Amino acid sequence: MCLKEDQKREEIYLTCDKRSFAMLKSCLTMMCLGYAGGILPSGILETIDHFFSGFPSLPKSPSSQNEIPDYSLPFDFLVIGAGSAGSVLANRLTENPDWRVLVLEQGNDEIFLTDIPFLAPILHSTDYARVYKSEPRPQDANGQGGCCLSMNDGRCKIVSGKAVGGTSVVNFMIYSRGAPADYDAWWALDNPGWSYEDVLPYFIKSERCKLIDRDARYHGYDGYLDVTTPPYATPLKECFLKAGQELGYDLIDYNGDRLVGFSTVQATLRNGHRVSAGKAFLRPIRGRSNFHLSKFSTVTKIVINPRTKTAVGVEFVKDHRTYFVSATKEIILCTGALSSPQLLMLSGIGPKDHLSSLGIRVIENLPVGFNLQDHVSMSALTFLVNESVTIVESRLSSSPASFMEYLIQGTGPWTVPGGAEALAFINTKANLNTTRRKGSKFKSIIQDVNIRGNSEQHAWTVPNITSITVDRDTFETYPNGNRLLTEDDYPDIEILLAVSSLAGDVSGIYLSLLGLTDDFHKEVFSDYEGFDAFTLVPVLLRPKSRGRLTLRSSDPLDSPIVDVNYYDHEDDLNTMVQAIKIAIEVASTRAFKRYNATLLPVPFPGCKHVAFKSDAYWACVARHVSTTIAHYSGTCKMSTRKNSGVVDHRLRVHGIDGLRVADASIMPTIIAGHTTAPAYMIAEKASDMIKEDWKDSVP
Numbered sequence: 075m076c077l078k079e080d081q082k083r084e085e086i087y088l089t090c091d092k093r094s095f096a097m098l099k100s101c102l103t104m105m106c107l108g109y110a111g112g113i114l115p116s117g118i119l120e121t122i123d124h125f126f127s128g129f130p131s132l133p134k135s136p137s138s139q140n141e142i143p144d145y146s147l148p149f150d151f152l153v154i155g156a157g158s159a160g161s162v163l164a165n166r167l168t169e170n171p172d173w174r175v176l177v178l179e180q181g182n183d184e185i186f187l188t189d190i191p192f193l194a195p196i197l198h199s200t201d202y203a204r205v206y207k208s209e210p211r212p213q214d215a216n217g218q219g220g221c222c223l224s225m226n227d228g229r230c231k232i233v234s235g236k237a238v239g240g241t242s243v244v245n246f247m248i249y250s251r252g253a254p255a256d257y258d259a260w261w262a263l264d265n266p267g268w269s270y271e272d273v274l275p276y277f278i279k280s281e282r283c284k285l286i287d288r289d290a291r292y293h294g295y296d297g298y299l300d301v302t303t304p305p306y307a308t309p310l311k312e313c314f315l316k317a318g319q320e321l322g323y324d325l326i327d328y329n330g331d332r333l334v335g336f337s338t339v340q341a342t343l344r345n346g347h348r349v350s351a352g353k354a355f356l357r358p359i360r361g362r363s364n365f366h367l368s369k370f371s372t373v374t375k376i377v378i379n380p381r382t383k384t385a386v387g388v389e390f391v392k393d394h395r396t397y398f399v400s401a402t403k404e405i406i407l408c409t410g411a412l413s414s415p416q417l418l419m420l421s422g423i424g425p426k427d428h429l430s431s432l433g434i435r436v437i438e439n440l441p442v443g444f445n446l447q448d449h450v451s452m453s454a455l456t457f458l459v460n461e462s463v464t465i466v467e468s469r470l471s472s473s474p475a476s477f478m479e480y481l482i483q484g485t486g487p488w489t490v491p492g493g494a495e496a497l498a499f500i501n502t503k504a505n506l507n508t509t510r511r512k513g514s515k516f517k518s519i520i521q522d523v524n525i526r527g528n529s530e531q532h533a534w535t536v537p538n539i540t541s542i543t544v545d546r547d548t549f550e551t552y553p554n555g556n557r558l559l560t561e562d563d564y565p566d567i568e569i570l571l572a573v574s575s576l577a578g579d580v581s582g583i584y585l586s587l588l589g590l591t592d593d594f595h596k597e598v599f600s601d602y603e604g605f606d607a608f609t610l611v612p613v614l615l616r617p618k619s620r621g622r623l624t625l626r627s628s629d630p631l632d633s634p635i636v637d638v639n640y641y642d643h644e645d646d647l648n649t650m651v652q653a654i655k656i657a658i659e660v661a662s663t664r665a666f667k668r669y670n671a672t673l674l675p676v677p678f679p680g681c682k683h684v685a686f687k688s689d690a691y692w693a694c695v696a697r698h699v700s701t702t703i704a705h706y707s708g709t710c711k712m713s714t715r716k717n718s719g720v721v722d723h724r725l726r727v728h729g730i731d732g733l734r735v736a737d738a739s740i741m742p743t744i745i746a747g748h749t750t751a752p753a754y755m756i757a758e759k760a761s762d763m764i765k766e767d768w769k770d771s772v773p
């Protein structure tokens with residue numbers, strides 16, 4: 075425990091392992107002094123924080139979260155989990171003043187430490203995260219197969235958020251919705267109302283877009299969620315974007331209708347600070363008298379009447395006491411792709427054989443926990459550079475000026491979300507010559523505008539698509555526009571530019587987040603410790619492999635068994651090999667030559683027997699360094715029963731009344747993007763469906 079304060083004053087429990095403490099100590103001297111040494115009372119820091127961040131401070135109204143709701147009275151709606159999706163639901167359902175809504179959340183409120191974008195990687199080792207280990211998938215007797223082989227105990231680290239705001243409090247803040255084709259595929263799986271055309275308005279509804287480079291048609295401007303470009307970037311961002319152009323890719327707004335191309339990251343930030351779901355969707359409504367939030371409340375069971383098959387309430391544990399609270403209308407499960415299936419199964423909804431084997435009475439036999447999907451990556455692809463253009467931990471921590479810049483101006487290196495500055499979405503199977511250089515009506519208009527705006531532009535200039543004022547009538551609106559898209563426009567990999575690396579990770583924070591062994595780090599990076607280096611992280615966007623989540627026991631406090639099963643399907647491995655090679659191609663462009671970007675010349679442990687940089691070598695590396703960007707989804711699949719669905723297209727659990735699931739678990743197939751924006755969209759749409767279903771009810 076490194077920080078502990080009185081609970082009444084929004085206390086903070088930050089459990090830090092040795093490494094994270096080292097990082098905190100070196101990087102946050104000022105803040106640690108403030109808290110641990112008592113030099114600055116937390117109230118002052120909190121005020122400063124709220125002042126600079128521009129967020130309203132927490133009202134101390136009678137309805138605020140500090141008051142314990144009367145659980146003996148029924149609520150209209152119970153929302154389980156105040157995470158990314160749950161926060162949206164709480165906000166939208168309490169828009170109806172006649173509905174009493176109780177949100178039950180296991181975690182605590184976030185604090186100003188979680189606001190700091192560059193600190194995102196450290197948060198997995200605090201009380202704001204829940205950390206599991208995946209089931210081991212060792213190689214077979216012939217040395218084939220397996221995943222997570224270079225991780226501690228051969229198990230990947232499975233991180234999710236435990237806070238008011240959920241995983242959006244610990245994530246890397248990248249805002250990315252996925253491809254139009256993703257949602258059209260959901261629709262095609264017997265899910266009416268979920269095509270891209272159907273869901274786009276819900277993305278737009280949430281958003282308060284402050285992006286400069288954007289396709290204005292696809293963004294919202296009046297929502298709760300700030301989406302913007304990080305205010306600071308190293309010179310490497312521009313190198314990366316130029317590298318993309320050099321290779322023939324366009325610079326795109328990846329939340330528009332064209333997914334293949336290069337871009338700066340779009341992130342959920344305000345004044346350089348994290349905007350979590352809690353800040354965006356809950357803080358503005360804390361004064362609503364019909365909104366009740368119970369923190370530190372672990373739901374252990376959804377109580378279902380086995381005769382009527384109706385969900386009537388939930389049991390939860392708070393301060394070592396067990397409570398029961400009932401719902402007169404509905405219970406909405408928003409505990410995420412790892413906890414939602416767990417809670418359903420604990421409550422008797424799940425695969426019959428599995429539940430019976432644990433002595434759990436089966437109420438509804440459904441394929442809960444199957445269809446687990448994630449975006450596996452390879453986060454150790456390191457490139458050394460010959461100038462101080464990266465963010466190196468030791469340099470950053472010895473620069474109080476940088477931290478003051480963050481505090482006072484909301485800019486500087488601390489605002490880079492987890493170190494990620496730019497990304498590329500690529501289709502490895504596309505015919506590069508035709509698709510990369512292919513023009514479209516949209517693109518030619520952008521170029522026209524840019525050329526008009528800046529006649530000095532040449533091939534090396536990053537186009538400033540800011541200058542577009544979109545005349546909506548000029549464009550064919552979706553879906554007509556989308557019909558022009560082909561499979562080649564649907565990315566199967568992403569490459570993330572991280573402007574730091576495992577070489578500079580002196581405190582071991584990244585290593586710890588990724589779950590790689592100390593031996594791995596020592597063997598690969600010890601000769602390069604503290605060097606300036608960046609990482610290109612190839613990510614597999616459309617995995618064919620499927621994992622599964624099961625219960626370890628009928629004890630709700632036991633962690634579930636998570637079998638990620640990365641690279642079970644050989645195609646996934648082949649695509650990752652291509653992704654790694656393309657990332658190397660990106661780093662080998664003229665753009666990166668400026669800093670003499672050089673692939674770290676060290677073969678990775680476990681793969682030294684294979685020719686360095688050969689396809690077989692990268693395949694071996696992928697199975698060893700099977701890192702993840704933690705996009706768990708799919709475990710309560712939305713589809714018909716016939717298609718192995720757990721919830722129907724209105725997110726109602728098949729066969730059970732009064733119970734819906736609305737979070738990342740319902741995605742039938744993982745989207746080719748990041749998963750928070752879709753979680754918000756799912757919750758926005760769920761809220762509308764619930765309002766529609768109860769519109770004629772008497773208060």
Ligand SMILES: Cc1cc2nc3c(=O)[nH]c(=O)nc-3n(C[C@H](O)[C@H](O)[C@H](O)COP(=O)(O)OP(=O)(O)OC[C@H]3O[C@@H](n4cnc5c(N)ncnc54)[C@H](O)[C@@H]3O)c2cc1C
Nearest residue numbers: 155157158159240241245246247248373410737738748750
């Ligand atoms: C390190 C990391 C980096 C990431 N980076 C990005 C990124 O940059 N961009 C992006 O789009 N996505 C990112 N993700 C993924 C993304 O954040 C999640 O997919 C998304 O937030 C999931 O939203 P959700 O609503 O489904 O669940 P969550 O946001 O996880 O919400 C679930 C909530 O339920 C609560 N809960 C769980 N069990 C119980 C219980 N029994 N009782 C009461 N409450 C309970 C949890 O505490 C949590 O608050 C990242 C994830 C991680 C871990």
